[in-house]
Amino acid sequence: xxxxxxxxxxxxxxxxxxxxxxxxxxxxxxxxxxxxxxxxxxxxxxxxxxxxxxxxxxxxxxxxxxxxxxxxxxxxxxxxxxxxxxxxxxxxxxxxxxxxxxxxxxxxxxxxxxxxxxxxxxxxxxxx
Numbered sequence: 001x002x003x004x005x006x007x008x009x010x011x012x013x014x015x016x017x018x019x020x021x022x023x024x025x026x027x028x029x030x031x032x033x034x035x036x037x038x039x040x041x042x043x044x045x046x047x048x049x050x051x052x053x054x055x056x057x058x059x060x061x062x063x064x065x066x067x068x069x070x071x072x073x074x075x076x077x078x079x080x081x082x083x084x085x086x087x088x089x090x091x092x093x094x095x096x097x098x099x100x101x102x103x104x105x106x107x108x109x110x111x112x113x114x115x116x117x118x119x120x121x122x123x124x125x126x127x128x
Contacts, residue, residue: 005044008043008044009044012043012044012046013050016051017054017057017058018093018097019038019043020034020051020054020055020058021058021063021064021089021093022090022093022094023037024064024081024082024086025082025087025090025091027081028067028080028081029079029080030077030078030079030080031048031051031052031078031080034046034051034055034080035048035051055080058080059080062083062085062086063083063085063089064080064081064082064083064086065081065083065086066078066079066080067079067080067081
């Protein structure tokens with residue numbers, strides 16, 4: 001993994017819940033499908049050991065609702081859809097994200113906020 005990919009993965013871990021909610025705004029989806037949508041967006045695919053605990057937490061918080069759907073030619077799948085509270089939360093993510101990105105961008109684009117030029121090295125080692 002490149003250093004850039006590692007940094008992006010660390011950022012993504014903090015945003016997974018929000019991203020899952022936004023993915024589910026489009027339509028109900030099962031875990032593998034949610035993970036695939038991350039990849040389609042150019043993000044790394046979250047592992048099941050990361051994604052499923054997040055889905056369980058979102059369910060516990062009343063933001064998503066699971067439903068088992070029989071597979072036409074395979075096993076049943078657990079589809080997740082947004083509840084009314086999940087939809088409301090997902091709708092706030094875009095504006096909140098923009099505000100956050102603007103603030104971080106402002107910070108990152110500032111001239112060096114910590115300048116050490118005003119500090120001088122001690123000229124003597126004697127103590128008073």
